[in-house]
Amino acid sequence: MLRKISSALLASAAIVGLSTAAFAADVETVTVTGTRIPHANVEAPTAVTTISSEVLQMSGTVNVSDMLRSVPSFGVSGISATNSNFATTGAGISTLELRNLGEDRTLVLVNGRRYVAGVAGSSAVDFNTVPTDLIDRVEVITGGASAIYGSDALAGVINVILKTDYEGMTADVQTGRTEYDDEVTYKVHAMFGSNFANNKGNLVVSATWSRNEGAWAKNRGPLRSDLTVSGGKSSYSAYGRIAVQADFDTTALATLDPTKPGDIENAVGGGEVDVVGSGVGPTGTVSPYGSKYGFDRQPWRAIEVPVDRLVFSTNGHYNLTNSLQFYMETTFANTKSSANIEPYPHDSADLNNIPASAGGGGGISIYNPYVPASIRAAALASQANLFTARDAALAQAASAATPALADAWTTEAATLNQLGLSDNYLTYRRRLTEFGPRHYNANRDLYRLVVGAKGTIFDNYNWDLYFNWGHTLDTQQGTGQINIPNLREAVQAHTATAADISAGALLGGGPAKVGDIICDNSYAQAEGCVPINLFGLNSVTPDALKYVMAPQSRIDNIDQQVIAGSISGPVFKMPAGDVSGVVGFEYRREYASDVPDALSQSGQNAGNKEPETIGSYHVLEFFAETEVPILKNEFLAKDLSVGGAVRWSQYGTGNSTTITNAYTGRISWSPLDDLRFRAQYAKAVRAANITEMFAPGGEDFASVDDPCNGVTPTSTGSTAAHCLADPTVAARVAATGSLTLSLAEIQGTGGTNGKGKQDLSPEKSDTYTLGAVFNHDFGSYGSLMLSVDYYDIDIQNVITRVGRQQAIDLCYKGTSYPNAFCDMVVRKSTGGNFQKGAITEVNTGYFNQGYVKENGFDIAISHNFDLNEVDWLKGGLGLDDVGQISTRLNWTYTNGFSDESFGEVTNDNGVVGAPKHKAQFGLIYQNGPLSMQWETDFQSRVYLTPFQKISIRPYYLHNLSASYQVTDELEFFGGVNNLLNIRAPFVPNAYATTGTTSVADVYDAIGRRFFLGARFKM
Template sequence: MFKINKLTHAVLIGTLGSAAWSGLTPAYAADEENTESTAKDASVERIQVTGSRMRGTDLQGFSPVQTVDAKEIDSSSVANIQDLLLKNPAFGSPAISRTNSNFSTSSAGVATVDLRNLGTDRTLVLVNGRRFVSGIPGSAAVDLNTIPTQFIERVDIMTGGASAVYGSDAVAGVVNIIYKQEFEGVEFDVQGGQSAEGDAEENQLQFTMGTSSSNGKGNIMIHGAYTDQGAVYSRDRERSAVDQTSLGAQTGKAEDMFTPVRPFYSSFAPQGRFFAGDTQFTYDKNGKLIEGWSTNGSATREANGFNRNNYRTIAIPVERYLLATSGKYELSEGWSTFMEGTYASSQTQTELEPFALSSEDLFPSTGGQLPIEFLVNQGGKDVMVRNPFVPDAVFNAATDTDGDGFRDIGFTRRMTDIGNRGNIADRDTFRIVGGVEGEITDGWYLDAFYNYGATKESQVSSGQVNVLNFKHALQAYKDANGNLMCIDADARAQGCVPVNVFGAGSITPEAAKYINAPGMLSTFTSQKVAGLNVNGDLFDLPAGSVGLAVGAEYREEFSRSEFDPLQQAGLNAGNAIPRTEGGFDVMEYYTEVNVPLLADVFLADQLNLRGAVRFSDYSTVGNTTSWNVALDWAPIEEVRFRAIRAESTRAPNINELFSPPSQDYPSGLTDPCNGVTATTAGAAAEACRKDPLIMANIQANGAFTQTQADLQGISGYNRGNPNLDPETGKSWTFGVTVSPENIAVLEDFDFNVDYFDIEIEDAIVSTPRQFILDQCYGGGDTSLCQFVTRRGQTTGNNNIGTLEYIDSGVSNSGGFATSGVDVVVSYSKDLGDYGLTGQANARLSYTHVIEGYAIPLPGSEKDPFAGEVGAPENKFYLSLGYQWEDLTVAWNTTFIGESYLDDSFLTSKKLAPESVSVGSVTYHDLNVAYQPFDVAEFYIGVNNLFDADPAPIISGLPGADTGVETDAGTYDAIGRRYYAGVRFKF
């Protein structure tokens, strides 16, 4: 049986020591413990490490694991563990957080993580080594809002393929959240804070209680928490207070990229814009009807456009209640039963500008032409009448554009009378785990468990309109008695109220009620998991015991997402999002073996070989196999090398398999035909001119021209694919750990360096829309043109041939790869050795990404993402601390290196890749804690101490989050924040 060596002891001290903070500690820490005596050595503790199903007597694992522990969580005072994890450079920009999801039609405010920028669904989040139910319908992504932050003992972060150990979705790595165990006493924590701007209020209240039975056989813990994170609005930050766009996105010049065109208002304004014949009309700020239009204003005319950023949200308010419990009871010697329970209830609220309505949304068959005169039967004969709301000047300028003999007009209008758009979402997550574990026989252990989890979401949205009702309400007239009437008799019988769209505030409350269409969304996600694991020692070799773990796991996943009927049909003038429902089950078997090859010989203090393989049988995609092989070599106690080869699989999730076509409104797209003339040279220009619609635009304007409304009105449909296959990830990891205890100058340091290389084949991807455009027009793959639809007629607010729809579907057509180096250095020193007082600690986590790219389609060129905004080549997190008696000071620094704009965007502007970049950004956080009594600790802190500005990712540039004017998943979009609190322990 192995003895715990000096290196293991050092890691144990670094992981479980009593320092007030740990930083991001390299650790190979236990997620379960069994203190039963073995026949050979009653003092030896057998533990299970993240990345392995086996129990051993050495804390070190074969895979590189970084750990965030409870001390770091306490000193950071975060409400959501996502905020702390994202400081670790191994994580990329999250797909969803409360600062980048205001425009999401569902799942807004959810908190996810993404290892290595390989996608949220390729990062497996576990709780106590077991799966946790998803917080996003149809996905595997866990919502970290459901995790009780202060109930966490530590978080183990293991990158690289781990599907052989944990199953599907662990292609990029694993985040294993370990709850506190066998706690006794009471902890109570209350905290409040806000930003320097007076918003982003954040309040936390939480408690933890634990007690053991009188006979010492049982322990139960209960944790409760309430957190309330307030909103931050775009109007309350100077950079985002006014609608703007990048000048460079329009001119294509590198020097203009970060120069804002301000204002860059929307042409959909509350007073309306009306197209009658060859004349445009609107209303001035005094309510007077005027001719002409100026969206952003000029030297001689005020702006008629609308400032959308005055209504948008940077940070979504999130309120949540959490309850967690865990317990353990010894049934007999060596056998115990355990349980875990989690309940989370959260409410999020989005808010954005009122709906932008076009007459084309209501009358698509006539190109958006609204009839303003009608034939009605009065006194037994047909009489020509007109819409009484239409001003005389507009009526007189109107013409018959569709040839039916009646005048008609087009219009656009911002629906402020209906109210702001947005949604309120209530989410409830429930999870219960029960199981039994114990020692079957000498050195052999068994654990069996059953896990059930479910997430329900009920969402109510506002600001949309009922297209059918609105259409009827617009077709109005006055009868012979002077009463306002809707033309359609059936609509009148159903309560139709005529609507006046001419001028701001012109829609009456009764008409607004008739055309209003509140939206509803109901989702349900469930997960059932049953598992059995057996592990122990097969036999002894000269170097130690051969360890074996075998097990089986059965899992069922189900998801349903259903909008109201109007939303599903696209009859509320918004995205058409149909019902999605599906599920699958999988039966899995795994085995893992550890073979000690050498021990206590020259240049081989330890040499171990470990391997694992998992077979899975999915009801959807059939059989898959995952495996890994690892070599662990310690030539001397102070130095340990590791090499890991792994092949992981990810089966398609429910959305990827079963999602029907759902409408989307993508942004940041560049039309390759923009600016093309009849004589422009090049393959793209030639391909553009072959399209008769594009050619008609060129002939009408001299060059292919898009209006602001065209740029802001591109739509498209996303589709799932039931014929998907699993994707495969292949990874290499090489690393070294050095703990030079016997070298005086370095004895207080620990060094960890790891090289990682991950490649994903047959990746499940939605073909990027910009890639579709670039390939269709001069890129060599005209088959992708089938996904592009251009406008066929002019309605006054767009040009013929401009982009209307770009669709995208899911397929096994992609590939991803990334490689880089992680460096983790830790230092701890009693300053008394230097004649000073106190204890100093430091932790540095640094990642350098060597390469990272995506392959949109087989045979296509690599699309690099390493070094681009959201995926910097260099990032580090440095935690410095000092403790003197009852005073603790922690200073944490996050560095995000220089980053380039997306190279596809730059090449579309005829600019070289990496020719336009944003500078590095550094954030500093300070926490000071004072504990005057054993039972009480007071603390204060400042996040983003120097109020560092985020990178200026202006609207129109790739990576910009709407209304935020930066990449809010990568950079701090809120600014300096203060907090203070008190913590009691009894």
């Protein structure tokens, strides 16, 4: 709630770099994230960041992800409320990632156990469903942890630990809004906990409802209009923008080069563009297209999507005996979110209704009754000119010097003939304002159940066995889309005659009368077809709209089942203490399906085909871990220990089996009480997810550049040699002298994009960490805590998706031909030799390729200072209590961040979203019932992209919050986020989040906002 509402303000109080656990004063033995072996807090073997429940409560945060995103070690979320309005299927989902290495490489646990995904086909968790108000603490480690927790932990682990043994009742209410009067938020929460059965058991119940009504571009002056955001309105006019084939350059006929077929076709212009204003048919007003007809998209756009959340959770246990406990966790979460974008930009190409004999593609007949007479006349004149050019090409064919050249001129004549025939049809573009916005509603339900038992055997050995089930159901509904089959019928219309009426003509399913405009197809008439007028503002009638609108739907199901068990305890004694060990197993099954509606699957709602994705896999794992004390309380060795872990995993998909191994080794050395050094090496793995293995690939018709275009028999270089090695290219070059592609051959290359592969190898990473922790109490000068950690992450065998153009280039521009990428490229092999060689399909998918490497430093400084210890300050003011001040600085410096994909190395360090320096500074003042907090978040100067060296200024954000304990039972709290209303840095439109002038998931595009709440405890 209230994105980043003072969330980081208090985070700085509890987040001590990556080493908070090492600084804790409480030394009770616990199991911390990063190991399954119990340690005292001060002996945490790896760097752990801890955020306590007190921090979450005082900050007013509704979703724990809002707080965590501001921690320097976290990257830019793939999906959040501020970047998902145009990612319509994921609108409102809230995910987290570490080190900018992706959600699929960040493992999320709840109480040390996996949490079911919220995005079908991936392992990304939706933090909307995590019960924030039931959290006791959040522990975060970065770097490889697969040996401890399994696949996906290449970047690190986020472990959410819930409250247990809670007694009492807490209730709180909260509200907030921005100074632009949007992002209105509400929250109501209640939690109850009690012991039962003579204190043998405890049950905690938590329920939270929250609402965020979203933020809108139209409410912010700089974002109110397309003229300020993109420099001009959209060319998809709400009136109807019509293209009439332009006259070709008439001098081309006089200067025609008989050896260069194609000169005429290439001289054909793009067409006159007109807008129909008021009126229809012959009475329609036609005007030259101008910006005044453009469409302003900004008033329709949300820059933060609305989200409603209801989360109900329980956490309970019952001690059957002193050595046997049964436990259970349940969570039900319902999230409702919506995306809202401007009405659909319809292009006649969506129709694909023009016969191949007339040029193919999509358009509307010039004889349609709604077409203005002046447009019809211009089309007929253009057609006559093109037929003249066709005749000129036929004359050249008749006098050609060679048969091959004659064939080429014949092909040119045929192309010009088709262009002329296509002038019986008009192409157009239109913003479908009558359809209303493209609006998508998502209703997501999450169910989670954990049942287990744990206990002690043989006095010293602890065992744990549990079943963990999670299910996510995501149902989505959308409006504002077109039913293409129905629209195709609705644009084929004529004026009803007496003969039509005698034949039983229908309009909208009812009898038509003479003079009505009716659909051409009698079968469509019987199904309720109503002709549509696309020319003119608000020209689409309600009946026509009803006939051509296509409601969208999508159903995603995710299912996770885990059975796991472990046993831990001392293995044998050494002089420095017990050697501890853990062994265990885990069986896990993951299933996901993503099923769009029938029209979307067939590509009949103005989009490409979206086939359903369905897949599952299972994994059986065995793991072991040990910790060996080497020295204890010796000179320069208050403590020295080593540890290690190993995990063996077998993945199965039904068609294949993959075995992986992960392992880690670590050392921890404390030469003095206040100083500790630690180092760790980890080999981590990530197996392919369901999308990467089972996605059927989406349809794609985007144009591509053919590196063979223009190749001749005398062309030199390896690319030309590879092209000429393709038999279809060689045949065309031999027939015509070159592979010179026509405009029709260049445009609209088909194929599929993103097809999964079940034989993908797992990603593997090597992670090295080296750190030092200093913690000392200087008495009246306060306590100082300092940690410095170096990290180096090297991920190899990266699972990535090759692009369509990339596949073509890798095929023909690579070092060898043919290669694996050439299998993705399909060229035309039928017809005459002069027709062969053009690329007809490019089918891309997932590959194992390249690496991602990142290294840097995490530095944290914490200083707690009791002002009462300063005698002159307390005495000089004459106060009994002047309070305490705590300061926190968390700083991440990224020294290197790069990736290599298909031979191309990219330096990602210092670009938008990945600054070299990212820091938090917090100052907290506490005095009795009053707490006040100030925080500054900082990102250093960055470049727009690795290739666009446009500099973007450093960014600071300031937050202020306070709370006051009125009584032991009642507390008021409130705060201001982005206190100084600092505007997000300007980013050019091509790179900005749609609807903004910045990158809304990196910088704050919402502005100053306020929150206020009350909390009651008893």
